Amino acid sequence: MNPKEGEATMAVRSSSGLRWVWFAAAALAVTATVQLYALSISPPDQGMGHLQKIMYVHVPTAWSAFLAFGTVFVCSALYLFTKREKYDMLAVSAAEVGVILTAVTLVLGSIWAKPTWGVWWTWDPRLTTTAILLVIYGGYLALRSFVEEDERRARWSAAVGILAFINVPIVYMSVRWWRTIHQVQSSPSTVDSSYILGLRLNALAVLAVMICFIVLRYRAGMLERAAEARLEEAALVKGEVSV
Amino acid sequence: MALRTELARVGAVAWKDLTAERRTKANFNAVVFLAVLILMLFGFALGPDTEALRGAAAGALWLTVLFSGVLAFNRSYQMELEGGALEALLMYPGDRRSIFVGKVLANLAFVLLVEAVVVPLAVVLYDLPLLGPGPGLIGVLFLGTVGFVTLGTFYAAMASRVRAREVLLPLLLFPMLIPLLVAAEAATSALLIGDPMGEVGAWVRLLVIFDLVFLVAAFFAFDAVIED
Numbered sequence: 001m002n003p004k005e006g007e008a009t010m011a012v013r014s015s016s017g018l019r020w021v022w023f024a025a026a027a028l029a030v031t032a033t034v035q036l037y038a039l040s041i042s043p044p045d046q047g048m049g050h051l052q053k054i055m056y057v058h059v060p061t062a063w064s065a066f067l068a069f070g071t072v073f074v075c076s077a078l079y080l081f082t083k084r085e086k087y088d089m090l091a092v093s094a095a096e097v098g099v100i101l102t103a104v105t106l107v108l109g110s111i112w113a114k115p116t117w118g119v120w121w122t123w124d125p126r127l128t129t130t131a132i133l134l135v136i137y138g139g140y141l142a143l144r145s146f147v148e149e150d151e152r153r154a155r156w157s158a159a160v161g162i163l164a165f166i167n168v169p170i171v172y173m174s175v176r177w178w179r180t181i182h183q184v185q186s187s188p189s190t191v192d193s194s195y196i197l198g199l200r201l202n203a204l205a206v207l208a209v210m211i212c213f214i215v216l217r218y219r220a221g222m223l224e225r226a227a228e229a230r231l232e233e234a235a236l237v238k239g240e241v242s243v
Numbered sequence: 244m245a246l247r248t249e250l251a252r253v254g255a256v257a258w259k260d261l262t263a264e265r266r267t268k269a270n271f272n273a274v275v276f277l278a279v280l281i282l283m284l285f286g287f288a289l290g291p292d293t294e295a296l297r298g299a300a301a302g303a304l305w306l307t308v309l310f311s312g313v314l315a316f317n318r319s320y321q322m323e324l325e326g327g328a329l330e331a332l333l334m335y336p337g338d339r340r341s342i343f344v345g346k347v348l349a350n351l352a353f354v355l356l357v358e359a360v361v362v363p364l365a366v367v368l369y370d371l372p373l374l375g376p377g378p379g380l381i382g383v384l385f386l387g388t389v390g391f392v393t394l395g396t397f398y399a400a401m402a403s404r405v406r407a408r409e410v411l412l413p414l415l416l417f418p419m420l421i422p423l424l425v426a427a428e429a430a431t432s433a434l435l436i437g438d439p440m441g442e443v444g445a446w447v448r449l450l451v452i453f454d455l456v457f458l459v460a461a462f463f464a465f466d467a468v469i470e471d
Binding site for chain 2: 080132135136138139140142143146147155156158159160162163164166167170171173174175177178
């Protein structure tokens with residue numbers, strides 16, 4: 001049994017897969033419930049009417065996406081220090097989920113912007129920063145798809161994941177100086193109290209969905225690697241027999 | 244003592260790269276030619292209106308530098324890959340980061356030389372004032388180029404060793420360079436067509452921060468991308 005297979009198999013076996021399927025189902029059910037709850041209790045916004053309800057997905061996905069990219073950074077650094085395969089797999093899982101959540105945030109923001117601001121897209125700092133994050137982490141995933149050797153891919157993408165995250169505050173600072181028209185951040189202090197509870201509950205629900213996406217992607221990736229290692233081993237054994 | 248030997252290594256790597264470049268010249272000439280071409284194409288895309296051209300000149304100039312300069316970086320490692328020269332280079336004693344710094348210096352000289360051709364041409368084509376903003380402009384060009392070359396040399400260490408290197412390098416590099424492009428364009432524009440808000444200083448500070456942060460980050464991360 002080679003050490004690589006050992007880690008992959010252990011990581012997958014250490015907790016039962018079924019547990020995470022239940023967690024995913026629960027997360028999705030909770031999300032649906034708190035979405036309905038937020039939709040039903042919040043009054044129409046003075047200026048935007050029911051459009052404001054996009055906020056319950058738009059803002060939580062944005063928050064979770066930033067957390068996912070933070071996870072990429074932490075796991076990349078951990079990989080470089082420990083060289084353990086599981087951190088690389090966690091990093092790529094978080095990056096993929098982060099890219100998806102960022103894309104959802106941008107599409108919803110665009111749908112929200114058209115009736116409110118009159119345009120699909122505007123070069124406002126937070127919108128622009130989010131779009132830049134999408135292309136930065138798109139580049140990260142592109143790099144991964146071009147490198148075939150596992151260890152090299154892990155090392156390279158860890159370096160890229162660290163530099164990408166270091167850039168986030170610089171990107172934000174630069175585009176904020178560049179142009180400013182976005183409404184002030186949708187934090188509970190600027191949102192009317194009737195929306196706060198719905199927003200917070202939804203943020204937690206989306207966070208749970210994000211975690212289970214990352215974990216399921218991580219487990220699938222580790223299983224795939226364990227299966228590959230087994231196949232290799234089987235091929236070797238077969239080779240010995242035939243010789 | 245150790246620092247001095249490392250500096251000597253840095254110098255040796257930079258000198259080696261520049262000598263190889265000087266002896267062929269083919270790559271440099273092609274990149275300069277492409278830069279001139281891009282500068283002209285921006286003129287055609289933006290239309291012949293002198294005022295509009297002058298307004299867009301800073302952006303066009305920086306995009307020209309980015310699009311032509313990016314071709315230099317992969318080349319600086321590909322030279323090594325042919326004939327297994329990289330393995331030999333890595334086998335030398337001493338810190339591998341010296342190789343990175345040496346290559347950054349060589350690429351910096353390369354891109355600055357391209358700019359030495361492109362900028363005067365932009366002055367002519369886009370009808371820009373040169374004498375007034377001269378020294379400030381040189382400073383901004385230098386700061387912007389340092390950040391560009393640092394990240395370009397870093398990502399090319401990876402991109403040059405995979406299939407599809409021509410497309411992978413810009414995919415990795417350009418998104419990271421957006422703050423640099425924004426700051427360099429704004430500072431250059433303010434120098435060329437006036438700075439009513441007095442914002443050049445802020446943009447120059449941003450460029451300095453960008454350069455320092457990524458010089459340090461790429462320097463320390465280089466070990467992870469080169470040790471094979």
